[in-house]
Amino acid sequence: MKITAAKLIITSPDRNFVTLKIETDEGIYGLGDATLNGRELAVASYLSEHVIPCLIGRDPFDIEDIWQYLYRGAYWRRGPVTMSAIAAVDVALWDIKGKALNTPVYNLLGGRSRQGVLVYTHANGADIEQALDSVREHMEEGYLAVRAQAGVPGVASSYGVPKPGKAYEPAERGLPGESLWSTERYLNFAPKLFERLRSELGPDVHLLHDVHHRLTPIEAARLGKALEPYHLFWMEDPCPAELQEGFELIRKHTTTPIATGEVFNSVWDAHDLIRNQLIDYIRMTIVHGGGITHAKKTADFAAMYHVRTGFHGATDLSPITMAAALHFGTAIHNFGIQEHMHHTALTDEVFPHHYSFENGYMTPGDAPGLGVDIDEVLAAKYPYQRAYLPIARKLDGTLTDW
Numbered sequence: 315m316k317i318t319a320a321k322l323i324i325t326s327p328d329r330n331f332v333t334l335k336i337e338t339d340e341g342i343y344g345l346g347d348a349t350l351n352g353r354e355l356a357v358a359s360y361l362s363e364h365v366i367p368c369l370i371g372r373d374p375f376d377i378e379d380i381w382q383y384l385y386r387g388a389y390w391r392r393g394p395v396t397m398s399a400i401a402a403v404d405v406a407l408w409d410i411k412g413k414a415l416n417t418p419v420y421n422l423l424g425g426r427s428r429q430g431v432l433v434y435t436h437a438n439g440a441d442i443e444q445a446l447d448s449v450r451e452h453m454e455e456g457y458l459a460v461r462a463q464a465g466v467p468g469v470a471s472s473y474g475v476p477k478p479g480k481a482y483e484p485a486e487r488g489l490p491g492e493s494l495w496s497t498e499r500y501l502n503f504a505p506k507l508f509e510r511l512r513s514e515l516g517p518d519v520h521l522l523h524d525v526h527h528r529l530t531p532i533e534a535a536r537l538g539k540a541l542e543p544y545h546l547f548w549m550e551d552p553c554p555a556e557l558q559e560g561f562e563l564i565r566k567h568t569t570t571p572i573a574t575g576e577v578f579n580s581v582w583d584a585h586d587l588i589r590n591q592l593i594d595y596i597r598m599t600i601v602h603g604g605g606i607t608h609a610k611k612t613a614d615f616a617a618m619y620h621v622r623t624g625f626h627g628a629t630d631l632s633p634i635t636m637a638a639a640l641h642f643g644t645a646i647h648n649f650g651i652q653e654h655m656h657h658t659a660l661t662d663e664v665f666p667h668h669y670s671f672e673n674g675y676m677t678p679g680d681a682p683g684l685g686v687d688i689d690e691v692l693a694a695k696y697p698y699q700r701a702y703l704p705i706a707r708k709l710d711g712t713l714t715d716w
């Protein structure tokens with residue numbers, strides 16, 4: 315089989331997605347997600363200018379060799395733009411191979427290790443009462459694991475809390491929005507949220523929380539200790555993780571499990587975190603971390619250190635990434651949990667898919683390949699619109715981590 319063509323489909327059905335479609339001489343095509351929230355066209359240009367010309371004529375079954383060609387062959391390595399572009403090619407090739415062999419991708423990764431993929435979704439509220447109601451609603455939908463975020467008193471526009479009447483979606487069309495942050499107010503408030511949730515909801519539901527890179531290690535240590543009585547499933551991204559050894563300070567002080575890495579793009583971003591057992595869950599996703607090929611190596615390395623996967627799965631990751639993550643989570647042994655936010659109905663219409671949710675678990679379906687398609691006619695009706703993630707400032711105006 316030979317790759318005959320590859321093209322990009324850039325569409326904005328409620329939010330922006332960049333999709334790579336690789337075509338072959340046997341009529342089989344594969345899809346890969348190349349979406350990097352707020353920097354979409356950088357990846358699109360990397361692919362169209364620099365990667366697609368190198369793919370034509372290659373055998374799409376040579377997934378490892380093509381991966382190495384794009385990674386080592388570029389000379390310039392790593393980074394979210396490069397690794398998202400490589401991921402798009404890689405995922406499209408796994409899709410092609412599954413379709414050509416008439417089997418779902420999870421079978422190419424070792425077969426089923428479990429019947430369903432445990433997922434968590436997002437609950438939020440302007441205050442503790444609303445957050446509690448929101449967690450309850452998701453539990454009624456069947457979720458066994460829920461991430462909870464609530465507005466911090468005295469801090470306008472807290473992370474994870476939507477504007478009134480809107481679904482939570484951080485990317486906004488136009489220029490970057492501005493939000494505020496106060497570590498002091500947050501640290502005083504967050505334990506109260508989980509004290510209430512745990513006492514109202516009982517011991518069984520898995521509760522998660524995203525700190526979204528806002529604390530220093532010693533502040534995160536204080537939070538982790540304060541949350542211990544409410545036994546969270548995890549505390550996510552407690553602080554920026556460029557300084558991997560910084561997590562030692564958190565680890566020395568608390569048994570609250572730690573998940574990090576949604577902004578990582580290669581195993582090297584997590585190397586010390588994993589081998590020093592400083593985290594419990596690795597969040598680097600298939601789309602931003604070099605595709606299925608590199609995620610498999612990362613997960614296998616993590617497995618040796620008791621680290622499980624907990625991949626990022628917000629709405630800026632397209633249904634193609636969701637499907638890839640579900641095949642992956644079905645197959646690997648050290649799967650932990652998968653994030654799941656519902657895409658809008660329009661996004662789902664542009665990307666018809668076979669995956670489904672039931673009683674807290676998702677399954678990828680048994681269609682050959684990934685089991686996701688793209689309706690190109692519909693996609694063309696929703697052209698790309700520039701959008702950015704917000705920025706955050708401390709109460710005195712200092713720019714801080716969003």
Ligand code: EZ4
Pocket residue numbers: 351484524526576626627628629630653703
């Ligand atoms: O801010 O996906 O855990 N989920 C998150 C998300 C991220 C966005 C960034 O594009 O932290 O809400």
Ligand code: CO
Pocket residue numbers: 524526550551576
């Ligand atoms: Co997060």
